[in-house]
Amino acid sequence: MPILETKNLSKSFGALQAVSNVSLQMEEGSLTSVIGPNGAGKTTLFNLISGRYVPNSGAVLLKGENIAGLPPHVLVRKGMGRSFQITNIFPELTVLTNVCVALTASSGRSYDCLHALKSSREILGEASAIVESVGLSEYTEYRGSALSHGDRKLLEFAMVLAMKPIIMLLDEPTAGMNQEETNNTVRLIREISRERNITVLLTEHDIDLVFSISDRIAVLNQGRLIAEGTPAEIRANDLVKKAYLGEDE
Amino acid sequence: MSDPKHQPAQKLVFVAIAILLVIYPLVLPRFYSALAIEILIMSLFALSFNLMFGYAGMLSFGQAMFFGIGAYTAGLFLKYISSSLALAMFACVTASFLAAVLIGFVCVRFTRTYFIMLTVAFSELIYAIGHKWASLTGGDDGLVGIPIPRYAIAHLPTIDLENIQTYYYFTLIVVALGALVLRIIVNSRFGHVLRAIRDNRERAEFLGLNVRRHLLLSFAIAGLFAGLAGALLIPFEGMVSLETLHFSRSADPIIMSILGGTRFFLGPVVGSALFILIKDTIQNFAEFWMLWMGAIFVGTVLFLPGGVVGFVGSLGLFRSRHATTEEKEG
Numbered sequence: 015m016p017i018l019e020t021k022n023l024s025k026s027f028g029a030l031q032a033v034s035n036v037s038l039q040m041e042e043g044s045l046t047s048v049i050g051p052n053g054a055g056k057t058t059l060f061n062l063i064s065g066r067y068v069p070n071s072g073a074v075l076l077k078g079e080n081i082a083g084l085p086p087h088v089l090v091r092k093g094m095g096r097s098f099q100i101t102n103i104f105p106e107l108t109v110l111t112n113v114c115v116a117l118t119a120s121s122g123r124s125y126d127c128l129h130a131l132k133s134s135r136e137i138l139g140e141a142s143a144i145v146e147s148v149g150l151s152e153y154t155e156y157r158g159s160a161l162s163h164g165d166r167k168l169l170e171f172a173m174v175l176a177m178k179p180i181i182m183l184l185d186e187p188t189a190g191m192n193q194e195e196t197n198n199t200v201r202l203i204r205e206i207s208r209e210r211n212i213t214v215l216l217t218e219h220d221i222d223l224v225f226s227i228s229d230r231i232a233v234l235n236q237g238r239l240i241a242e243g244t245p246a247e248i249r250a251n252d253l254v255k256k257a258y259l260g261e262d263e
Numbered sequence: 264m265s266d267p268k269h270q271p272a273q274k275l276v277f278v279a280i281a282i283l284l285v286i287y288p289l290v291l292p293r294f295y296s297a298l299a300i301e302i303l304i305m306s307l308f309a310l311s312f313n314l315m316f317g318y319a320g321m322l323s324f325g326q327a328m329f330f331g332i333g334a335y336t337a338g339l340f341l342k343y344i345s346s347s348l349a350l351a352m353f354a355c356v357t358a359s360f361l362a363a364v365l366i367g368f369v370c371v372r373f374t375r376t377y378f379i380m381l382t383v384a385f386s387e388l389i390y391a392i393g394h395k396w397a398s399l400t401g402g403d404d405g406l407v408g409i410p411i412p413r414y415a416i417a418h419l420p421t422i423d424l425e426n427i428q429t430y431y432y433f434t435l436i437v438v439a440l441g442a443l444v445l446r447i448i449v450n451s452r453f454g455h456v457l458r459a460i461r462d463n464r465e466r467a468e469f470l471g472l473n474v475r476r477h478l479l480l481s482f483a484i485a486g487l488f489a490g491l492a493g494a495l496l497i498p499f500e501g502m503v504s505l506e507t508l509h510f511s512r513s514a515d516p517i518i519m520s521i522l523g524g525t526r527f528f529l530g531p532v533v534g535s536a537l538f539i540l541i542k543d544t545i546q547n548f549a550e551f552w553m554l555w556m557g558a559i560f561v562g563t564v565l566f567l568p569g570g571v572v573g574f575v576g577s578l579g580l581f582r583s584r585h586a587t588t589e590e591k592e593g
Contacts, residue, residue: 090471104462119470
């Protein structure tokens with residue numbers, strides 16, 4: 015059984031059919047990339063899966079259970095972690111505290127008024143390890159707002175990891191990064207998700223990179239899923255060539 | 264994590280202030296004890312407000328309703344039920360906490376301007392109740408004839424709050440304990456979650472946090488401590504005036520917190536001391552003290568965004584190791 019599945023998922027905004035009839039399946043531990051031109055509905059699809067939008071019709075099945083329309087905080091507790099296209103961190107808190115808050119949230123002890131966050135060795139140790147795993151150790155005590163754009167993206171990824179998700183939705187995790195940062199970040203995501211057996215759904219503009227790291231690729235165009243398959247299958251798909259890849263080749 | 268070489272200086276200042284607070288009423292005339300009591304009470308009131316504003320990012324224009332509810336509850340309890348100070352304080356914090364849970368339940372459903380307007384609306388509603396239900400509250404005349412409690416709990420030495428020195432020490436202890444509890448709360452996991460919600464509500468939701476419930480808890484805790492501060496006023500005035508509930512009273516903790524610095528735990532305390540000392544000084548030679556206070560407030564907002572504490576901190580005495588360390592993390 016796929017760990018995450020969408021069935022005939024549709025969402026429209028007024029006359030605009032942003033996502034229409036999208037059915038996708040993701041196997042546990044796999045990395046699926048969603049590609050497609052701007053406005054293809056990638057972010058809307060993410061928002062439907064992560065609970066930010068309620069679909070007009072269709073279902074989102076997490077381990078077989080329909081989760082469409084449930085509020086974000088409930089989905090998070092079911093193991094759904096997401097990052098945003100526009101970086102979304104706590105700018106006034108330090109890097110370490112950003113991750114500590116994410117850990118506190120996932121531990122379910124966020125109402126604990128008595129125990130100082132900073133005296134919990136267990137949380138601090140775990141947070142430091144996560145910060146280190148994404149390569150931000152140097153900036154542990156820096157405020158989020160003091161980080162470079164690329165580092166903020168990494169911090170957000172660290173926060174998603176701290177939520178101990180079974181599924182990560184990463185909406186353009188490398189937006190605004192240079193080529194080298196993009197390569198490193200995507201490889202980091204691949205490495206960590208394999209290590210922790212996290213299923214990943216991500217969007218990424220660098221097509222070569224997408225083909226080199228993805229297990230499956232889904233191609234969206236004007237809200238419709240026009241192809242889905244392994245990188246080799248997608249590369250050979252005429253429809254995709256015409257609609258999307260053709261521009262480059 | 265301050266610079267280790269500055270820590271002794273910091274400790275020295277705290278010890279000096281603690282000693283000053285203890286010997287203060289013994290060496291200065293009565294008038295100054297009264298002034299200090301007012302500062303202490305308003306400090307606790309402002310600290311309660313800042314738990315919501317500085318830490319959780321909720322600007323309430325109605326914090327006086329809980330201040331007033333606390334004062335009226337303690338007053339009514341002492342007048343009609345029992346003259347036990349301990350029980351009256353317990354009744355007061357319970358009532359203000361419950362009132363804050365009910366009112367907060369509605370308010371935290373809304374954000375920004377809508378939240379602010381709701382706090383104003385509830386504040387006016389509570390004021391209207393205090394005004395119209397004269398048979399209980401005394402209406403315009405305020406709640407008068409409250410016996411000044413003379414003991415706390417049986418078997419303990421008598422606490423005579425009519426004696427201003429005793430009243431001062433009693434207030435000092437209650438406010439210090441209240442501040443200590445608030446300090447523990449802001450440093451706790453919950454306190455950091457509040458900062459996170461203040462910084463980025465949506466991100467907090469996508470971490471799996473129930474934002475409204477956290478805000479409600481902070482609203483309720485703030486209400487509880489505002490109520491406690493209100494109850495401390497009773498021996499001061501021997502009555503509860505209707506003005507305690509008034510919407511304009513809600514401005515005091517806002518001005519105090521911003522004056523002192525909302526991103527520093529003790530900012531509101533410093534702000535309340537400055538506020539009351541400035542008010543007292545100006546009242547001696549000018550009629551419209553609010554005019555001058557307004558000018559000072561505008562100046563603070565424009566030129567000292569970190570408040571007085573932030574400004575003093577930036578001078579270097581308590582400088583953090585580098586600009587991005589925890590100490591400066593709001």
